[in-house]
Amino acid sequence: MNRRAAILLAALGVALAALPGFANAYVLSVATLILFLAYTGQAWNVMMGFAGQLSLGHSLYVGVGAYAAAGLFFHFGIGPWAGVWLAIALCAAFGAAIGFLAFRFGISGVYFALLTIAFAEFTRIGFDHLDWTGGPGGLFIKVAQRDQIDLANFRGPPAMYYYAMLALAAGAFALCAVLLRSRAGYYWQAIRENEEAAQALGINTFRWKMAAVLLSSAMTAVSGVFFAFYYNNLFPEQIFNISRSIEIILGPIIGGVGTLFGPILGAAVLTILADLITELLAALGWEIPGIKQVFYGIVLLVVIMFLPHGIWPALARKLGVGK
Amino acid sequence: MPIDLVANVVLSGVLTGLVYGLMALGLSVIFGVVRVVNFAHGEMMTIAMYATVVLFAAFKLDPFVAMVPVAAAFFVFGYALQAAVINPFITRPEHSQFMLVLAIAIIMVNGLLMAFGPDARNLQVDYQLESFALGPILVDKARLYAAFTALAVSAGLFAFFKFARIGKAIRACADNYLGARVVGLDVKRYYAFTFGLGSACVAVAGCMMILLVDVTPALGPAYTLLAFVIVIVGGLGSMGGALLGGVLIGVSEAMAGLFITPSAKSMFSFGLLILVLLFRPQGLLGKKA
Numbered sequence: 131m132n133r134r135a136a137i138l139l140a141a142l143g144v145a146l147a148a149l150p151g152f153a154n155a156y157v158l159s160v161a162t163l164i165l166f167l168a169y170t171g172q173a174w175n176v177m178m179g180f181a182g183q184l185s186l187g188h189s190l191y192v193g194v195g196a197y198a199a200a201g202l203f204f205h206f207g208i209g210p211w212a213g214v215w216l217a218i219a220l221c222a223a224f225g226a227a228i229g230f231l232a233f234r235f236g237i238s239g240v241y242f243a244l245l246t247i248a249f250a251e252f253t254r255i256g257f258d259h260l261d262w263t264g265g266p267g268g269l270f271i272k273v274a275q276r277d278q279i280d281l282a283n284f285r286g287p288p289a290m291y292y293y294a295m296l297a298l299a300a301g302a303f304a305l306c307a308v309l310l311r312s313r314a315g316y317y318w319q320a321i322r323e324n325e326e327a328a329q330a331l332g333i334n335t336f337r338w339k340m341a342a343v344l345l346s347s348a349m350t351a352v353s354g355v356f357f358a359f360y361y362n363n364l365f366p367e368q369i370f371n372i373s374r375s376i377e378i379i380l381g382p383i384i385g386g387v388g389t390l391f392g393p394i395l396g397a398a399v400l401t402i403l404a405d406l407i408t409e410l411l412a413a414l415g416w417e418i419p420g421i422k423q424v425f426y427g428i429v430l431l432v433v434i435m436f437l438p439h440g441i442w443p444a445l446a447r448k449l450g451v452g453k
Numbered sequence: 454m455p456i457d458l459v460a461n462v463v464l465s466g467v468l469t470g471l472v473y474g475l476m477a478l479g480l481s482v483i484f485g486v487v488r489v490v491n492f493a494h495g496e497m498m499t500i501a502m503y504a505t506v507v508l509f510a511a512f513k514l515d516p517f518v519a520m521v522p523v524a525a526a527f528f529v530f531g532y533a534l535q536a537a538v539i540n541p542f543i544t545r546p547e548h549s550q551f552m553l554v555l556a557i558a559i560i561m562v563n564g565l566l567m568a569f570g571p572d573a574r575n576l577q578v579d580y581q582l583e584s585f586a587l588g589p590i591l592v593d594k595a596r597l598y599a600a601f602t603a604l605a606v607s608a609g610l611f612a613f614f615k616f617a618r619i620g621k622a623i624r625a626c627a628d629n630y631l632g633a634r635v636v637g638l639d640v641k642r643y644y645a646f647t648f649g650l651g652s653a654c655v656a657v658a659g660c661m662m663i664l665l666v667d668v669t670p671a672l673g674p675a676y677t678l679l680a681f682v683i684v685i686v687g688g689l690g691s692m693g694g695a696l697l698g699g700v701l702i703g704v705s706e707a708m709a710g711l712f713i714t715p716s717a718k719s720m721f722s723f724g725l726l727i728l729v730l731l732f733r734p735q736g737l738l739g740k741k742a
Contacts, residue, residue: 184551231731232730235730235731235734236734237730241730244726244730247678247681248682248726248727248730249727251678251719251723252723252724252727255717255719255720258716259714259716259717372674372678379548380552383548383549383552419570419571420562420563420564420565420567421563421567423559423562423563423566424559424560424563424564424567427556427558427559427560430552430555431538431556434549434552435538435541435553
């Protein structure tokens with residue numbers, strides 16, 4: 131990282147840390163959503179961007195993580211600090227099962243992506259018929275008291291959630307930055323670029339691909355726990371939906387797959403874009419259902435067609451900072 | 454459970470499955486040749502269904518007549534889409550292609566939502582309520598006609614790829630991209646032609662499907678997933694496999710609806726998909742990669 135990048139990063143960190151001081155509730159909620167997507171996108175990026183394994187079913191880990199922690203809290207009053215470990219363990223187990231089956235049987239590329247969708251959909255329908263979590267009617271946990279902070283149960287004002295998400299996003303960023311320059315990071319990139327060559331060099335590709343899936347699913351579990359305690363309601367139809375998986379991966383892909391800043395930039399650009407489109411259409415009085423997503427789709431199409439590597443690599447060149 | 458009820462359900466599952474099979478055939482042909490996964494396939498299916506509803510409302514056009522102009526329009530659309538948008542992406546990584554087609558799918562679903570709203574649409578023709586009696590088994594006329602049409606179109610497509618010059622050229626492009634270019638084939642044009650053919654298949658399937666179910670914009674993504682399940686189970690790129698997969702899924706959905714609960718029906722499809730991916734990743738009729 132060069133000096134310019136370090137200064138920009140520090141400035142961004144200070145701005146984000148100071149944000150709740152002057153932002154109103156709306157801006158804060160948008161910022162929290164951006165950080166949520168940035169963190170989850172970063173987790174997905176470990177699997178796809180670093181190790182080259184395309185997962186289109188990351189909603190599975192968000193959903194399982196969310197339901198694990200929320201279920202413990204709802205039924206037994208066990209707070210998320212304990213629940214998060216169950217969430218991580220369950221998601222890692224799901225990730226291990228998918229990874230083990232896929233990699234042992236030599237499934238890759240499109241087939242691997244479809245396998246991840248199949249597992250997410252299978253689990254979604256399973257939760258629809260699971261009474262312990264309320265089935266399709268949803269699971270609700272008591273809405274937070276906004277004026278007092280109850281850290282033990284992770285209930286409190288919006289700023290608390292914002293800082294929690296900021297800490298998670300920053301932690302994930304730092305972790306990925308370290309990983310990319312570690313032995314694991316180089317192994318993953320070798321596997322991503324050419325798996326056979328990596329294997330020929332003596333890299334145990336099965337083990338390192340498993341490591342990427344485990345880390346990615348465990349990280350995503352935490353964002354599921356956050357989701358449960360931030361939004362307070364969970365429906366299988368929403369949380370396991372393939373559109374949530376897509377929402378997760380749009381940020382890193384638009385921002386730049388395999389880059390450190392891509393997931394953050396992509397999440398910010400897409401969330402702000404969606405809000406701008408909403409505001410613009412409201413101002414014009416064109417409030418037809420679906421029109422917002424049509425514009426969103428068109429912008430997506432244009433970005434993908436003209437910036438195939440994402441926004442960040444192009445922007446990084448302009449800013450004069452490294453990858 | 455009475456045996457004739459089960460027989461009725463199985464038969465109706467087979468007939469619906471053939472229409473599913475035709476839909477999946479379109480996906481399979483496109484993937485088998487162009488190697489791009491069409492994540493907008495189900496959305497194209499719903500567009501065809503809406504087109505049939507509109508043609509019926511405006512001109513009293515029977516779906517079996519409407520399928521000709523709808524399929525023709527879809528061929529042109531598919532050809533143009535491949536030529537203008539997807540061809541530049543065929544050498545890009547899979548996730549990039551995925552996002553491209555996904556953006557198109559998002560525009561399609563929500564375009565339909567804008568045009569028709571979220572409510573279910575259907576059309577009513579008199580033969581939908583009639584049926585043939587084969588002893589204790591009743592066969593819906595509409596379902597039977599739809600299944601026959603699906604079979605006929607599939608047979609036509611088989612013949613096209615087997616005997617027609619263009620069909621053979623397309624198979625050459627699929628077998629060996631470089632070789633096809635060496636012998637002077639305009640590969641990108643054949644890709645566009647293939648995408649057009651796949652689109653026409655899904656258009657006919659859509660015209661048939663509207664006789665059997667109501668359409669909403671939200672059906673699009675569900676059909677995309679269903680088409681994937683079918684082609685993977687049958688074997689991506691295998692044409693017979695797509696039809697076989699369609700029938701299997703059609704029957705398993707019908708049986709799950711009968712014996713367990715209708716809401717669990719797609720769990721069986723996805724379970725079947727997971728099993729096939731693990732134990733026979735090339736699909737039931739697919740060739741070993």
